[in-house]
Amino acid sequence: MPADSDPSVLSTRFSTQDVPRERQLLAWRERVGHVVDVLPDNDQIARGFAGSIDLHAAGGLVFTEARTEAMVLERSIARVSTDTRRDFAFHVYAEGESGHVSGLNVKRSAPGSLRGIVAFDLNQRFRIERPACRVLTMFLPRSVVAVHIDDCDALHGRVVPENAPLARFVFQHFDATARELPTLKRPDAIDAFDAGAQLLLAAFADKPHALHDSRAALQAAVKKQVKRYVETHLHEADLTPTKIVDALGLKRATIYRWFEQEGGLGAYIRHRRLREAADELARFPNLQITDIAFGLGFKSASDFTRAFRRAFDVSPLEMRLRALDLLHAAANDPVMRMHAAHSRGVRGSG
Template sequence: MNAPPAPGELAREPASGAVLAASRFSTHAQARGEQLIAWRERVGHVVDVVPSRGQIEGGFRGQIDRYAAAGFSFTDCTTDALVLERPVARVSTDRRRDFAFHLYAQGDSGLTTGMRRKRSADETPTRIIAMDMNQPFRVERPACRVLSVFVPQETVDANLPYAESIHGQGLAPHTPLAQLSLAHALALADTLPQLDAAQAAEAMQVAAQLLLAAYRGEARLGERGRAAAQAAVMNQVRRYVDANLHHADLTPSTVVAALQLKRATIYRWFEQEGGLGAYIRHRRLREAADDLVRFPHLLVTEIAYGLGFNSASDFTRAFRRAFGMSPLDMRARALELRRATA
């Protein structure tokens, strides 16, 4: 079941007609005595905040960014210590039936209680924990930054037998899938503001499949888990390449070494791009095209050398092969279009 919109949420609609809802809230602008109350009102459509006199009088720092598309949602939340409850009365009266996977980028999950648990269940705070919104819980957590992926119940049920059994269950933080899930969530927090609805939904689905694969505890990933892991790693590579385009020593070997990945696997995954080397070259050329327009007074040679090309002639030949025109012709055409639309 789709999550209801958060208060104050805005919808962003790209040309495709899909909708990405996005919102931001902070207690910073509130008077000190009103900050915790404002936070309760903000998140109260999902969970109850248990107030303390000290927090009301002393103030409460909290900020949350939320994105939602295609039944999935993602939040990036930083708060002071607080107590959260989702009592059975709330569960019985609202319509929340998704799963919330909390990934702690700073701090940990604190103490989670109020659930049916095995006597042997580990109560140690964890970096990743799953919560079934169809079951009650109480969380006492320290100051933290937590990234949350909300996944529709039908998606979880389709991937996990006895899905309700993962409620309140943490993941061992040092497993490869747990580490990949946290890295992907951190990347989502950085990139979601630039994505359209379709891209955002795909990125959140990848996050969900990584987490579900981790909770399945598969030593060998199933098809969906493998696809999600591949997508997450390839996105990690792409982000690294984009962040280092202006470094002359950026090569396939340096990428693999920096990210500690298996060379043969990464090379195979980028075969459709013509290879990782070809992908790096294409991204540099695409960045050069943007620079030619953004900086019309910058010499072509400066752009070429700044993006790791050995000479202006090598750059011009590669640019012409990629885009069918020289760098100067492309710059002139772009400036004409800009004047025409000014």
């Protein structure tokens, strides 16, 4: 692969399922030991331990999805003093609860085990007695957190319960990110991570101007959520703005206002369908134009043709003929053939 090419998202997966039972908890301890210590006991080792973790990294941010049985995690002061981890870990408990957290250096009223979001400063000690759960974790560099949180040291151990402002959108965004990451290209993964980071920091921020930042982060994250839904359901005939806001549990008036620049949510859906139709006309020259139209939710061929001409100033048939002419010209152009051969060679060397 050439040095200037765009690398894919770094992804790894680990599960104790394929490890002998008596080694499962110790294998898990080795897997997460670069961040936190797992404190096992002999009974737990003998019983075995079920755990899996998917890790994705892109754009300087790291996102993990872990499913585990109950366990005890600790980051001791000795550990803090001997390693170099200084970033923040935000735990979003998608299933299960946070468990009992102790060992924090600052006084605060502990809410006990709950379903919510917990921030941990890896530059400080902590201990978690955690029940079985599914937890989505985002690691943010200290420099990024410090820009949004004045006293970021005081963030350690703070909890945002699931019913707090913005928390619902954090949960929705992280859950969608976990589902879609395996298929996302790197720019889309970076966008998803950035939106998640903005939402997290807005949820924890306590600055006077944080309300404006929160709204901006919320709008960016929710619009991405809506657009992902549109892409996933683009070929469904009953895809409508009403179906989207109902499926995602969003406020109709707010979403319609946020899509005003695109001409409204209905216009955005129509534009994406027409753009997809243009791509399919070029990619699949043997596919009937009516099949493309009906496959993208248009009620009739005439409705599709009128909408296509308004959007691109050509009919679907003219668009297809132009695309075929360009392909034939490229096939007969020796310079283009040489460039195509070179491109295939470069891709093959990656």
